[in-house]
Amino acid sequence: MEDMNLIVAPSPHLRDSDTTEKIMFSVLISLLPVIGASFYFFGWDAVRLILLSSATAIITEYAFQYIRKIPIQIGDGSALLTGVLLALCVPPSLPSWMVIIGSAFAIGIGKQVFGGLGHNPFNPALVGRAFLTASFAAAMTTWTAPFDAVTTATPLVLGAARSSLPDLFFGSVAGSLGETSALAILIGGIYLFYKGVLDHRITVGVLGTVVIMALLTGQDPIFHLLAGSVLFGAVFMATDMVTSPITKGGRWIFGMGIGLIIMLIRIWGSYPDGVTFAILLMNAVTPLLNRWTRPRIYGQGVKVSE
C-alpha cells in the first residue's frame, strides 16, 4: 500500500452521466422524424443534401482542428449536427456544390474562426444558410413541389388561401427539405423537451409572439405558424444552447424577440420568410440579454442589522 500511486484530482469526485455527446446525439435523434419526412416528400434529394452537408461539416471541423493543432473533437457530434441542420433548411433542388460550400462556410466561418464549439456567437447552420441566401438567391428560393419535383412557389409566396392547413401540417407543400412537415418537427420537439434539452421558454416565446402578431395584424395565426421556417426555427435553431441566453428571463425575451422580428420581416420586409435573420439578430443580443436578466443571488439585498 505504501507505494500506491494516489491520483491527485480535485473534487467533486462524482459526476452526472450527462455528456456533451449525449446532448448532441439526442438532438440528432430528435431530427429523425424530420429526416424521414424529407425523404418521404423529396426522395433522394434529401439523402444527397444531408450526406453531403454532414460530411463537409465534419471534414471542415477536422481540418480546422488539425491545422490549429488542437484535439480532434469531431466525435462530439456538434459538427454532424450543424451539417444536418443546414441540409434540412435548404431547398431540395439546391445543387450539390452549393450545399458543400454552405456547410464548409457554416463550420469554418460560423464556428471555427471564433474558437470552435461553445465560442461561436451565431448559430453556425444559420450562418451557412444566410451565406447561401445572400450568394445564391435564385437557387435558395427555387422550390420544388413534393413527390414530383416540379418547380413551384412556397406557401408564403402563394398566400394562405392557396395552401390547405392539413397539407401544411403534414408537410405536403413546397419548402425547405426539413421544414415542411409540422408534424415531424413537433414529434422531434416533444422528444427534446422530454430529454430536457429544449427550453420551452424559447420555443413558446417565438411561437406565442408569432400568433399574437398575426392576430394583431389581422392575419391567419395558424398559417404563420405552419408555413415557412417558423416551427423548425423555433424548435431546432433558436434553442441552440451555445447561441441562446443562459438565464430564464433572457430566454423568454430572446424567443419573443425572434417572433417579433419574423413577423416584421414577413409583413413589411422584402423576404417572404425571415426566420434566419430573426434568429441571427437575436443571437447578436444574447450577451446583452444575459447581462440584463441576471437572476437574484441568494442573500443579496437582504437587510443587514446595524
Place this chain on the structure above:
Amino acid sequence: MIAKTFPRGGGEIPHRKAATESKPIVAMPAPSVVVIPLIQHIGAICEPLVSIGDKVKMGQKIGEGKQYICAPVHSSVSGKVVAIEERPSLNGNKVLSIVIENDEKDEPISGESNKKILKLSPEAMCKTVREAGIVGMGGAGFPTHVKFQPPMPVDTVLINGAECEPYLTCDHRLMVEKAAEMVGGLLAIMRATGAANGIVCIEDNKPDAIAVVTEAIKDHPELSVEALQVRYPQGAEKQLIKAVLDKEVPSGCLPCESGCIVNNVHTAIAVYEALTEGKASYERVVTVSGGSVVDPRNVLVRIGTSIKELLDFCGGLLGEPGVIISGGPMTGQEVTSLEGPVVKALSGILALSKEEAFFDKNLPCIRCTLCVQACPMGLTPNLLGEYSSKGMFKNAEKLNIDDCIECALCSYVCPAKRALITWIIDGKAGLAAERAKEKVS
C-alpha cells in the same frame, strides 16, 4: 406532511450510503503511536504545552493558543511524547505535530464531571467547550466556542443532520445511537446562546434517525424535528436555514444575522460530553466507505490515528483505488498521504474504485446552463469558471463569486465535465490576493 427544502437550484445526486448506514458504530483500538497536529481548526495554530519525553494522559491538553479563534488539542492516548516535529497532513502539507507513543493503559486525565449542565452560566459553558477543544465536526472545523457567543441575539439553534454528501453516514448513526446526548448538547447550546428554539434537521432518507430523535425530544416542547427533502446541498448552512426558517442569510454575513446558529450532530454530542464528563475532543466517528474498502463501516477512532491504520481496521483496500478522499466526494479533498492522521473535522475516509471516481475532461462549454440551473445560490458558474481560469478575478467579483458556497454541484452536472468548482475556488483565492495587494499599495 411535505418535507421542506430550499427553493432554488440543487439537484439529486446518488446516495451510496447503503454500505454503512445500518451498521452500528465500532470502536477501533488505539494505535501504538498517534500524531496530533497542532492545528485542526480554522484559526491560529497552537503552541505545544509538552516537551519530548513528557508523560501524558488520555484527554490531556497538549497544545494551546492565545488567540480567540483557536481550539486547543489534546492527547488521544496515555503515553510518552516522542517527537514534536512537522508531519504530513492528509493533503500532504507538513504540519507541526506532537507524536505520542501509546503505553496501552488509556489512563484518563481526571475530568470535571457535571451532571447539572443546565445550571452552568453561559460563560462557564463557553469556557468548558473551548478547553475541550471542540470544533465543527461536520468538516469545517470552526472553533465551536466562538459560535457560543454570537455578536447579536439568536432565537434558534439548528442541528444539521442533513448529511447530504454521498457515502457519509457517521451523523446518521450518531443520531440513531446517541440521540439523547445530541439533544442534551442542543439544549446546552440553546442555553449558552439564549436561543428559545431548537430544531434538528434531517433529510428524509434517514427515517430511523427521524424516529429516534423525535422520541428523544418528546419531553421538550421547545425542540422539534424537521424532515427535509433529499436534495443536494441540503446540508449547506445557507440552504438549511432557507429550507427550515425561510430566511436568507445576507451576503457576506454569518447565520446569526438571520437569528440562528447551526451546529453539526457530532459537535452537539461533543459539547454534551465536554460539559457532563469533562471529555476533551480526542476521538470521533469517521465513515470509512467506498468501493475499494473491504469492510466499510463507521469507526470511533482516536484523533491522530493514521489513515493507513484506519483503512487496515476496515479490512484494507481491494486493489488500487482510483482516489482516496477525506470528507465527502462532493466537497472533500483528495488524500495524498496515508501517513496523515485523523483530525477533529474529518467526517469520512472514502476509497473510491477507479469505476466510481470521476475526473475532469474540460471539454468546451456549450452553454447548456445546467450549472446555472443547479446553483443553489443563483450564480452563473460557467462565467465564474471562465473568468477565474483566465485570471479575470475582478470580472468574477462583479458576478458575486464570493457568494459561492463551494458545493461543487456545478461541476457535478456539467456535461462537458469542466473543472468549474476548482477554477472558482482558485478564483476566490486569486481575488482575495488581489484585494490584499490593493490594500497595501
